[in-house]
Amino acid sequence: xxxxxxxxxxxxxxxxxxxxxxxxxxxxxxxxxxxxxxxxxxxxxxxxxxxxxxxxxxxxxxxxxxxxxxxxxxxxxxxxxxxxxxxxxxxxxxxxxxxxxxxxxxxxxxxxxxxxxxx
Numbered sequence: 200x201x202x203x204x205x206x207x208x209x210x211x212x213x214x215x216x217x218x219x220x221x222x223x224x225x226x227x228x229x230x231x232x233x234x235x236x237x238x239x240x241x242x243x244x245x246x247x248x249x250x251x252x253x254x255x256x257x258x259x260x261x262x263x264x265x266x267x268x269x270x271x272x273x274x275x276x277x278x279x280x281x282x283x284x285x286x287x288x289x290x291x292x293x294x295x296x297x298x299x300x301x302x303x304x305x306x307x308x309x310x311x312x313x314x315x316x317x318x
Contacts, residue, residue, distance in 0.1 A: 247289035
């Protein structure tokens with residue numbers, strides 16, 4: 200698949216997954232914002248890497264474990280939402296995007312006067 204078509208597919212998958220995760224958060228994780236921050240799909244459409252951001256969550260591993268355990272159900276919902284626009288749906292792998300946490304930590308350090316925790 201050429202680059203521009205793959206980019207378009209990644210954006211569509213990200214948009215549709217965002218809606219699915221919004222529904223999942225309402226059903227299973229009230230008060231948690233599950234955000235799809237990035238979607239990358241291999242050119243042969245075999246693998247999709249999905250980065251998720253979770254806020255506000257103390258134990259992110261529990262939520263990510265639930266997402267990974269229910270990955271096939273999430274994929275099925277995506278297939279129905281996309282209405283068969285792909286012959287083959289990639290296998291999805293879900294990863295925690297910790298960039299927001301890193302930004303918050305940097306902001307916290309800067310507000311403390313720039314004291315680095317690394318000595």
